[in-house]
Amino acid sequence: MERLLELIRNKYFLSVAAFIVWMLFFDKNDMLSQYEFRSEVNKLQEEKDFYEKETATVKKDLNELNTNLNTAEKFAREKYFMKRDNEDVFVIIKEAPKD
Numbered sequence: 874m875e876r877l878l879e880l881i882r883n884k885y886f887l888s889v890a891a892f893i894v895w896m897l898f899f900d901k902n903d904m905l906s907q908y909e910f911r912s913e914v915n916k917l918q919e920e921k922d923f924y925e926k927e928t929a930t931v932k933k934d935l936n937e938l939n940t941n942l943n944t945a946e947k948f949a950r951e952k953y954f955m956k957r958d959n960e961d962v963f964v965i966i967k968e969a970p971k972d
Contacts, residue, residue, distance in 0.1 A: 880886055897904050938945045949955040956962045 934948075938948055954962050954964060
């Protein structure tokens with residue numbers, strides 16, 4: 874027990890302990906901030922992966938639209954409701970049932 878008291882009274886031990894407490898809790902780069910930064914980096918990485926996949930999909934669709942005329946016509950009809958002169962387009966929208 875006395876050895877522990879001597880250790881606690883040691884000025885070097887107190888300095889190191891104070892430094893560790895300061896770095897863990899009071900510094901601008903404390904443990905909580907580091908955890909928040911890591912969470913933000915993970916979230917941004919997931920967004921980056923999502924947008925890279927979306928970009929690849931759009932590039933594939935663009936290439937397909939540029940090379941195949943039938944695909945371009947299908948895309949125009951489905952996405953932009955375009956039609957030929959002798960056709961009529963009916964858009965059916967399903968509404969959610971009302972309670």
